Amino acid sequence: MKEITEFLRREAARLLSEGVELFIGYGAGTRPVSARPLFATKLEEVAELVFNPFCVHNLVKYLLRHADRKVAVVVKGCDRPAVDRLVAERHLDRGRITLVGIPCGGMLARERLLAELGPRLHIEAVEDRGSSFTLRFPGGEHTLEKKKYLMEKCLGCTRNNPAGVDVVIGKEVLPVADPEHDPFKEIREIEALPALERAAFWEKFFGRCLRCYACREVCPACSCTECAFEQAVPGWQQGATWVSKAKSLPDNYHYHLIRAFHVAGRCTGCAECERVCPVGIPLMLINRKLAAETTALFGEAMDDPCGALCAYSVADPDEFE
Amino acid sequence: MQFEPKITAFLCNWCSYAGADLAGVSRLKYPANVRIIRVPCSSRVNPQFILRAFQRGADGVLVAGCHPGDCHYVTGNYFTRRRLALFKRLLEFTGFMPERLKVRWVSAAEGSRFAETVKEMVEELKDLGPNLVMREGR
Amino acid sequence: MVLKLLSKERLLPFIERLMQKFLLVAPVREGNLTFYQPVKTAAEVAVDAPRSVVPPKEWFFPQTEEIYRYATGSGNLSLAGKVTAPPAVLFGVRPCDLRSFDVLDAVFLHEPADRYWAARRENTLLIGVSCNTACPECFCTAYGISPVKGTGADIHLTDIGTAYLAEALTPEGEEIVLSSPEFYEEKVAGIEEVLGAKEKALTEEFAVQVEIGDIPAKMARLFDHPYWEELSRRCLGCGICTYVCPTCHCFDITDENRGNAGWRLRCWDACLFRDYTLHTSGHNPRHALHQRLRNRFFHKLKYNQDRYGIEGCVGCGRCVALCPVNIDIREIIATIRRL
Numbered sequence: 001m002k003e004i005t006e007f008l009r010r011e012a013a014r015l016l017s018e019g020v021e022l023f024i025g026y027g028a029g030t031r032p033v034s035a036r037p038l039f040a041t042k043l044e045e046v047a048e049l050v051f052n053p054f055c056v057h058n059l060v061k062y063l064l065r066h067a068d069r070k071v072a073v074v075v076k077g078c079d080r081p082a083v084d085r086l087v088a089e090r091h092l093d094r095g096r097i098t099l100v101g102i103p104c105g106g107m108l109a110r111e112r113l114l115a116e117l118g119p120r121l122h123i124e125a126v127e128d129r130g131s132s133f134t135l136r137f138p139g140g141e142h143t144l145e146k147k148k149y150l151m152e153k154c155l156g157c158t159r160n161n162p163a164g165v166d167v168v169i170g171k172e173v174l175p176v177a178d179p180e181h182d183p184f185k186e187i188r189e190i191e192a193l194p195a196l197e198r199a200a201f202w203e204k205f206f207g208r209c210l211r212c213y214a215c216r217e218v219c220p221a222c223s224c225t226e227c228a229f230e231q232a233v234p235g236w237q238q239g240a241t242w243v244s245k246a247k248s249l250p251d252n253y254h255y256h257l258i259r260a261f262h263v264a265g266r267c268t269g270c271a272e273c274e275r276v277c278p279v280g281i282p283l284m285l286i287n288r289k290l291a292a293e294t295t296a297l298f299g300e301a302m303d304d305p306c307g308a309l310c311a312y313s314v315a316d317p318d319e320f321e
Numbered sequence: 322m323q324f325e326p327k328i329t330a331f332l333c334n335w336c337s338y339a340g341a342d343l344a345g346v347s348r349l350k351y352p353a354n355v356r357i358i359r360v361p362c363s364s365r366v367n368p369q370f371i372l373r374a375f376q377r378g379a380d381g382v383l384v385a386g387c388h389p390g391d392c393h394y395v396t397g398n399y400f401t402r403r404r405l406a407l408f409k410r411l412l413e414f415t416g417f418m419p420e421r422l423k424v425r426w427v428s429a430a431e432g433s434r435f436a437e438t439v440k441e442m443v444e445e446l447k448d449l450g451p452n453l454v455m456r457e458g459r
Numbered sequence: 460m461v462l463k464l465l466s467k468e469r470l471l472p473f474i475e476r477l478m479q480k481f482l483l484v485a486p487v488r489e490g491n492l493t494f495y496q497p498v499k500t501a502a503e504v505a506v507d508a509p510r511s512v513v514p515p516k517e518w519f520f521p522q523t524e525e526i527y528r529y530a531t532g533s534g535n536l537s538l539a540g541k542v543t544a545p546p547a548v549l550f551g552v553r554p555c556d557l558r559s560f561d562v563l564d565a566v567f568l569h570e571p572a573d574r575y576w577a578a579r580r581e582n583t584l585l586i587g588v589s590c591n592t593a594c595p596e597c598f599c600t601a602y603g604i605s606p607v608k609g610t611g612a613d614i615h616l617t618d619i620g621t622a623y624l625a626e627a628l629t630p631e632g633e634e635i636v637l638s639s640p641e642f643y644e645e646k647v648a649g650i651e652e653v654l655g656a657k658e659k660a661l662t663e664e665f666a667v668q669v670e671i672g673d674i675p676a677k678m679a680r681l682f683d684h685p686y687w688e689e690l691s692r693r694c695l696g697c698g699i700c701t702y703v704c705p706t707c708h709c710f711d712i713t714d715e716n717r718g719n720a721g722w723r724l725r726c727w728d729a730c731l732f733r734d735y736t737l738h739t740s741g742h743n744p745r746h747a748l749h750q751r752l753r754n755r756f757f758h759k760l761k762y763n764q765d766r767y768g769i770e771g772c773v774g775c776g777r778c779v780a781l782c783p784v785n786i787d788i789r790e791i792i793a794t795i796r797r798l
Contacts, residue, residue, distance in 0.1 A: 036785035199416025214697035276783035312399035
């Protein structure tokens with residue numbers, strides 16, 4: 001991973017000196033086994049860029065804040081589709097963006113790492129060994145089997161070599177997906193529950209929601225300049241917004257169901273929403289379920305670049321006759 | 322005292338609302354549990370309307386529109402069909418019983434179909450009881 | 460001050476005895492998260508639970524609180540104000556969170572005092588607990604808080620291995636302790652050394668030893684510094700840091716109406732939200748994220764001190780642990796000292 005970091009820094013320097021105004025990548029975090037978004041505008045800043053299995057953030061959303069500049073952004077395979085989404089919805093000009101794709105050997109699940117190795121890790125280097133990562137720390141090393149320590153989204157990943165990018169950092173890597181991993185297992189378990197228990201499951205999680213809106217702010221599909229939950233609803237006497245600022249189970253339910261529905265057919269599966277949630281709501285269960293239903297009902301073809309719900313077919317299945 | 326479900330119905334002006342009207346004019350009997358909101362087209366129904374109905378105490382929500390191909394605005398109900406097929410699955414996944422949201426195509430000539438739909442829905446909801454998912458004031 | 464030893468086997472009976480007279484709000488585990496909640500049985504209490512996501516200030520300042528409700532009908536108007544303050548015990552509060560109650564007292568009890576906060580503070584017995592482990596993000600000692608001292612609590616418990624040291628620090632605490640003498644043994648000598656060693660060990664677990672120095676004065680010159688804009692580049696503008704912060708206290712008042720009845724609610728708000736300072740005219744004095752981010756840190760690190768004479772941060776580390784993009788107040792403090 002050291003070579004990848006060095007290659008990345010060289011390319012970033014080259015891009016910044018060839019007209020790119022802002023390079024968005026990852027830098028070291030202040031916490032053990034973490035990285036964070038890094039914004040480089042000057043050549044000397046590229047020395048802080050890194051790439052390692054803690055670079056979990058989807059950086060694509062930041063492009064929206066710099067849509068008027070020439071920007072380069074580091075994308076992993078799971079980040080890449082978000083660019084197409086934002087370009088198709090006319091938020092971004094592809095011509096102003098330089099995509100720096102990094103073939104990815106998987107991202108480590110931080111919580112599991114800390115639970116296994118303790119909260120005070122000082123990692124000096126990481127080696128990608130294909131089916132495992134070796135983390136070197138002062139005095140030794142840990143080898144972690146990817147099957148056990150990767151983030152759940154990585155276990156089902158079939159797109160870890162980002163395509164359609166302008167620069168590729170490093171060679172193509174082997175798929176990291178675990179063929180035994182079933183991303184729909186928990187979804188099917190929920191579907192098998194009676195309605196009352198299903199409701200209890202979601203009430204437990206939605207009841208915890210703090211309405212911090214981190215899920216919305218981090219999501220690249222949530223790109224509306226005025227979100228439905230910031231809108232004033234006509235008929236103000238009856239409640240000026242769709243949900244009030246109050247934390248209540250009905251309002252929390254409303255927020256999550258509608259956010260999931262507004263991104264249905266448009267969600268690119270980066271799973272950032274679930275990662276950032278401070279109270280551990282399993283948001284990807286809903287997003288993955290809706291994505292699967294969208295494909296099952298309406299097929300893979302994207303008739304409308306804005307997603308399946310902005311289009312129709314006269315041959316759509318009809319269960320309402 | 323028997324439980325009387327409250328149904329909020331969104332009926333499109335050109336087909337299903339007219340169908341409901343015809344049921345009335347034809348003196349067809351159907352339960353009074355339904356509260357009708359007229360919309361220009363079934364595709365006007367924002368899923369947030371459905372959620373708000375459940376929040377504010379609806380035990381069931383009915384959305385009725387023109388048969389696909391007959392939409393007064395040509396393509397509106399194609400969007401409805403897609404949108405509500407997916408939304409129904411979202412509601413069921415998150416704990417609503419399938420009977421709570423009913424979507425049906427009812428034309429302006431189908432007064433008896435409208436009456437039957439409401440009768441059927443009221444019977445189903447009487448068996449299920451009040452909807453408690455997302456209900457305010459629990 | 461009364462000092463006793465409470466053996467570990469007697470902790471559950473001690474809690475059960477409290478529950479006979481009070482509503483008990485205590486740390487509870489849900490999966491790998493900790494929440495402060497009213498409990499129905501003493502067994503639910505997780506005394507040594509890791510730091511909670513939402514701080515216990517929520518008991519005194521709920522995320523949503525009804526202020527009053529009204530109903531109209533046949534020419535009448537009924538109005539019912541509501542102050543909910545049942546006699547309660549808030550159990551298992553860490554020293555950082557105990558300090559946060561002082562910070563919030565300065566805000567809410569400032570004349571005219573907030574009735575809702577005051578009533579709950581008045582009717583709640585505080586039982587603190589010393590930390591057994593420190594999270595790497597903690598830095599309470601930078602603010603003169605000790606992880607083994609129960610300043611602000613009525614009773615404070617410290618795990619000293621075989622038993623808990625139970626310190627009754629207020630007359631209310633003493634009354635509770637002295638009313639059940641059968642629970643306790645007299646203290647053993649050498650407690651000071653044990654506490655000192657524990658504090659030292661805990662402080663060593665902090666990943667960063669933060670030095671506050673004279674941050675408020677330094678910040679006075681940094682309002683227009685480009686640092687805030689650079690920092691805001693990765694900020695999402697969500698409300699995580701605000702909602703998990705023990706000293707944040709911004710709120711919004713909102714009215715809900717349902718035909719002939721309605722109610723007024725007070726709810727948490729976050730100054731990082733886009734519409735926090737949005738005026739009805741459409742003008743927004745803090746329209747840019749960096750202005751909102753700067754404002755929050757100025758409150759935490761300067762304005763609170765200026766206005767109330769007490770620091771606005773307690774070093775609990777929650778924001779450091781939960782910020783999705785690693786905006787780290789420890790790093791900000793160190794940077795400010797350097798700039």
